[in-house]
Amino acid sequence: MKLLKVSGILLLSSSLLFGCATMDKSTSTDKVKETKNTASEALKGVTDEYRKYAIGEIEDFVKATEAFTTAVKNGELVKAKELYGPARMYYERAEPIAEVFGDLDPKIDAREGDVPEAEWTGYHRIEKGLWMENTTKGYEQFAEQLMKDVNLLRAKVETVEVTPDILITGAVDLLNEVSTSKVTGEEDRYSHTDLYDFAANVQGAEKIYHLLNPALKKKDKELSNEIQTRFDEVYRLLNQQKNGNGYKLYTELTEAQVKELSQAVDALAEPLSQIGIVTEAS
Incomplete structure (x- = not known):
């Protein structure tokens, strides 16, 4: 799942930005520039x-x-x-x-x-x-x-x-990596320490979310809350697989546990992918 390029996201029409199609052209252009500069x-x-x-x-x-x-x-x-x-x-x-x-x-x-x-x-x-x-x-x-x-x-x-594109797409790419390679157990195929990588990818995505969240809350508090709820669910499942300060071997997980983790990550990735769109002019 890929996000839209930020450069494209920021170039919204003046009518969308201000809800007024009747303002004169010069005023509209000035407002667009001002909003883009604020966002940047x-x-x-x-x-x-x-x-x-x-x-x-x-x-x-x-x-x-x-x-x-x-x-x-x-x-x-x-x-x-x-x-x-x-x-x-x-x-x-x-x-x-x-x-x-x-x-x-x-x-x-x-x-x-x-x-x-x-x-x-x-x-x-x-x-x-x-x-x-x-x-x-x-x-x-x-x-x-x-x-x-x-x-x-x-x-x-x-x-x-670090460009906005790297930042915003990076969060979802980290989760996609979990759902496409980490969840299969092929990443650490000899040591079976995949859950360490799994958890770290989620933590990296969460860091990006936390940095963007103040702007996200202003635009869409409901989406912000949903993303946090999804993160909490992924961590709840990961914590069940803790072994002291580390994690169990991936081979110790049941098929049902692997499926549950995979579904939780997918459920998180979907709303997380909307951050770039919602925060375009924050």
């Missing part, structure tokens, strides 16, 4: 806040990846397994920004079969060794490369201009 300023404040949030998540991702890759290089199998799921959550929350870099995302997050075998590196490459081969031996080089790629991501993220 409001959205700029939101995008600036999101940029800070995303950079903060990437900074934490660097630290978590350093701990994970150090464990791999030191041969600490149990510790590496424990750190794998939680470390990935920072990346998953900030994915709308992280995926801007099309060259780095596959190196960090490609699954087996997404890229040629000779080019396959990153978290999932190491995941296969930890769980399928039950060893860190031979994966030190992948740990070294992963750390280099994550550090490069942190450096590059400073150059990102």
Whole structure:
């Protein structure tokens, strides 16, 4: 489910903006410009806040990846397994920004079969060794490369201009990713730590919702409340699958539980997709 481009959303006709088709042309044009400028300023404040949030998540991702890759290089199998799921959550929350870099995302997050075998590196490459081969031996080089790629991501993220399009479409894209790949269990197919990624994608979408919610409430309080209710339902279901500070293995969920989660995410994505339309001139 894709949202309309923000640039297109903002260009509403003067009659829709002011409910008056009889105003003279010059006045109408001035009002449209004024409304567009106000909307752009409001959205700029939101995008600036999101940029800070995303950079903060990437900074934490660097630290978590350093701990994970150090464990791999030191041969600490149990510790590496424990750190794998939680470390990935920072990346998953900030994915709308992280995926801007099309060259780095596959190196960090490609699954087996997404890229040629000779080019396959990153978290999932190491995941296969930890769980399928039950060893860190031979994966030190992948740990070294992963750390280099994550550090490069942190450096590059400073150059990102967060546009309203990235922000608004990002929320729904995160949920679509959950419903198309996370819910099938194919993301973390060896470790079965999919619920960590699942939860992080939802949290990332919720952050965007919270940033846009003040403007949304002014326009459509009912929609705002519905979205929050849908988020609460997804979290209620996720909390049922908690295991201490983490989550159960995805393979421990029943078919009915997976279906319920999937339906809850789909039910959230539909109203969330309307945020861009409703807040166009906030």
